[in-house]
Amino acid sequence: MRILITGGAGMLGRKLAERLARDGAIGVTPVAELTLADVVEPTVPAGAAFDVATRVADVSVPGVADDLVAGRPDIVFHLAAIPSGGAEADFDGGYRVNLDGVRLLLEAIRAQGYGYVPRVVFSSTIAVFGAPFPDAIDDTFHLTPLTCYGSQKAMGELLLNDYTRRGLVDGVGIRLPTVCVRPGTPNAAASGFFSNIIREPLNGLEAVLPVADDVRHAHASPRATVDNLVHAAGIDGGLLGDRRCLTMPSLSVTVAEQIEALREVAGDAAVARIRREPDATIERIVSGWPRRFDTARADALGFRAETSFREIIEVYVEDEIGGVLP
Amino acid sequence: MRILITGGAGMLGRKLAERLARDGAIGVTPVAELTLADVVEPTVPAGAAFDVATRVADVSVPGVADDLVAGRPDIVFHLAAIPSGGAEADFDGGYRVNLDGVRLLLEAIRAQGYGYVPRVVFSSTIAVFGAPFPDAIDDTFHLTPLTCYGSQKAMGELLLNDYTRRGLVDGVGIRLPTVCVRPGTPNAAASGFFSNIIREPLNGLEAVLPVADDVRHAHASPRATVDNLVHAAGIDGGLLGDRRCLTMPSLSVTVAEQIEALREVAGDAAVARIRREPDATIERIVSGWPRRFDTARADALGFRAETSFREIIEVYVEDEIGGVLP
Numbered sequence: 001m002r003i004l005i006t007g008g009a010g011m012l013g014r015k016l017a018e019r020l021a022r023d024g025a026i027g028v029t030p031v032a033e034l035t036l037a038d039v040v041e042p043t044v045p046a047g048a049a050f051d052v053a054t055r056v057a058d059v060s061v062p063g064v065a066d067d068l069v070a071g072r073p074d075i076v077f078h079l080a081a082i083p084s085g086g087a088e089a090d091f092d093g094g095y096r097v098n099l100d101g102v103r104l105l106l107e108a109i110r111a112q113g114y115g116y117v118p119r120v121v122f123s124s125t126i127a128v129f130g131a132p133f134p135d136a137i138d139d140t141f142h143l144t145p146l147t148c149y150g151s152q153k154a155m156g157e158l159l160l161n162d163y164t165r166r167g168l169v170d171g172v173g174i175r176l177p178t179v180c181v182r183p184g185t186p187n188a189a190a191s192g193f194f195s196n197i198i199r200e201p202l203n204g205l206e207a208v209l210p211v212a213d214d215v216r217h218a219h220a221s222p223r224a225t226v227d228n229l230v231h232a233a234g235i236d237g238g239l240l241g242d243r244r245c246l247t248m249p250s251l252s253v254t255v256a257e258q259i260e261a262l263r264e265v266a267g268d269a270a271v272a273r274i275r276r277e278p279d280a281t282i283e284r285i286v287s288g289w290p291r292r293f294d295t296a297r298a299d300a301l302g303f304r305a306e307t308s309f310r311e312i313i314e315v316y317v318e319d320e321i322g323g324v325l326p
Numbered sequence: 327m328r329i330l331i332t333g334g335a336g337m338l339g340r341k342l343a344e345r346l347a348r349d350g351a352i353g354v355t356p357v358a359e360l361t362l363a364d365v366v367e368p369t370v371p372a373g374a375a376f377d378v379a380t381r382v383a384d385v386s387v388p389g390v391a392d393d394l395v396a397g398r399p400d401i402v403f404h405l406a407a408i409p410s411g412g413a414e415a416d417f418d419g420g421y422r423v424n425l426d427g428v429r430l431l432l433e434a435i436r437a438q439g440y441g442y443v444p445r446v447v448f449s450s451t452i453a454v455f456g457a458p459f460p461d462a463i464d465d466t467f468h469l470t471p472l473t474c475y476g477s478q479k480a481m482g483e484l485l486l487n488d489y490t491r492r493g494l495v496d497g498v499g500i501r502l503p504t505v506c507v508r509p510g511t512p513n514a515a516a517s518g519f520f521s522n523i524i525r526e527p528l529n530g531l532e533a534v535l536p537v538a539d540d541v542r543h544a545h546a547s548p549r550a551t552v553d554n555l556v557h558a559a560g561i562d563g564g565l566l567g568d569r570r571c572l573t574m575p576s577l578s579v580t581v582a583e584q585i586e587a588l589r590e591v592a593g594d595a596a597v598a599r600i601r602r603e604p605d606a607t608i609e610r611i612v613s614g615w616p617r618r619f620d621t622a623r624a625d626a627l628g629f630r631a632e633t634s635f636r637e638i639i640e641v642y643v644e645d646e647i648g649g650v651l652p
Contacts, residue, residue: 130568139468140467140468141468142465142466142467142469143468143469143480143484144487144568144569145488146568151484151485151487154469154484155481155485158471158477158480158481158484159477159481161470161471161477162471162474166417166474242456243470
């Protein structure tokens with residue numbers, strides 16, 4: 001089985017490549033070849049028993065996607081995207097990468113022809129939804145994005161559905177919730193604090209909490225997210241019917257519940273490293289975000305997320321800091 | 327007030343131009359100038375007290391939209407589209423006209439700059455929805471198109487919302503139900519019979535009914551549809567918030583109710599001209615269509631449709647055959 005990952009240098013692309021290197025297969029089918037493409041040089045995962053090629057390539061430049069699919073990969077993970085803040089700041093860039101990029105990829109696959117209908121796993125986002133929300137957003141709630149990023153991803157979903165319906169690709173779109181605990185260092189994203197208040201204290205550092213403790217949000221770990229990408233690659237597309245895009249399972253917790261889980265795992269000293277510094281702007285942004293999802297479709301199809309925030313923290317400790325608290 | 331209508335040679339474009347010629351204004355603001363653009367030469371409406379220009383122009387060809395908006399029209403009615411059957415048969419043409427056309431138009435408006443933020447009235451469609459449906463499709467039901475046309479229009483809606491949110495245009499999208507009674511001659515559209523079984527008998531001709539009498543569908547007359555386009559041009563955009571696209575009101579009736587209304591208006595002789603000839607293909611297509619809408623948002627904003635099918639027939643008789651039965 002040949003696999004292509006666009007966005008292969010991103011956090012999820014890298015973790016997905018590492019996972020494939022570890023497993024050597026998707027389901028029972030061995031991986032023969034993996035191509036990692038990104039606008040910056042991707043890292044070859046350690047220990048892969050199959051060929052790994054890296055490509056510095058921007059899929060939103062006409063012609064590039066044609067090169068990338070010329071080897072007719074069986075599975076294409078399309079993760080390349082300009083994220084939320086970036087797409088809002090760079091209107092043209094966001095539409096180019098997040099809309100034209102998907103379309104060029106689908107067209108490149110279509111142009112291959114001769115019965116080439118690969119599984120395309122598309123990373124979408126819960127940002128396809130916008131306030132006002134019901135308490136829990138179910139699988140039939142309408143697409144009402146309030147950001148460029150959400151709008152572009154919603155259009156990508158529509159393309160994926162339509163190209164799949166026409167038999168040109170075999171698409172599965174998965175709407176990712178906020179990934180937590182995000183590894184690395186604090187970033188400027190408005191959602192950053194959900195991870196910061198866990199990761200920084202676990203590493204002996206101070207973190208700022210800009211919102212009230214009763215703010216509720218939906219999370220899944222990077223590991224669960226990669227599990228779901230792999231699951232989407234192997235699932236029977238016929239089970240999805242014409243609705244190829246699914247909201248992924250997530251764990252809905254309050255900030256207070258996050259903090260109590262941190263206390264269980266790492267004690268009062270860790271919790272004491274969270275400094276409350278209310279930020280009206282972030283409070284306002286976050287108040288417009290979904291708090292809970294009813295993901296009956298994805299649950300029934302075998303997609304999974306953690307069921308306690310303690311588990312999410314333990315995944316971070318195991319996967320990012322070697323299984324022991326510093 | 328300067329007005330541009332794309333798709334100005336189509337059935338709705340022509341009727342909209344005639345309506346503007348008759349009224350001479352939208353609300354209290356007089357029309358100063360009307361441009362009708364289409365891929366075929368549009369007809370200048372009779373009796374207009376303002377300047378009317380016609381342009382043979384394809385808005386989906388790069389550069390054309392820039393020319394069309396160079397005069398900075400205050401209101402742009404974007405009606406140009408490849409319809410449902412055409413977009414399904416011509417995959418590339420459908421995406422070019424129905425997706426790229428909208429995007430090029432919005433980009434052309436954006437490129438004008440200097441505070442140019444016209445009202446853009448976009449004709450969308452109930453084909454943005456796809457089965458399975460609830461009994462009545464409400465304003466929060468998700469976009470699940472099952473045709474290229476519906477997919478492309480849904481993407482147009484997302485673009486219109488996003489460009490409006492960013493202050494680049496002032497968009498209102500209206501999802502049109504099946505227009506009935508459609509003037510002209512029978513066409514190949516699967517939905518054609520809803521109009522054929524009324525129009526043909528009223529004109530002394532035979533019509534074929536390919537589905538069962540208990541088939542239910544949602545309709546509005548061409549007159550109500552044009553009323554709603556004009557209403558969309560004048561409405562306070564602030565009332566729509568970030569959800570700029572609305573399902574238009576419609577009348578949900580069964581074929582049996584259509585036929586009884588025909589009997590009331592034109593008697594048994596007209597009804598006798600309907601020949602039942604079941605067509606399994608059309609039955610199957612129609613079974614996947616919406617039957618009823620709950621259009622609370624549009625109702626509250628003053629959009630309207632007929633409330634009886636007799637009224638829909640009377641509109642046809644008044645507007646198309648001079649107010650008297652032949």
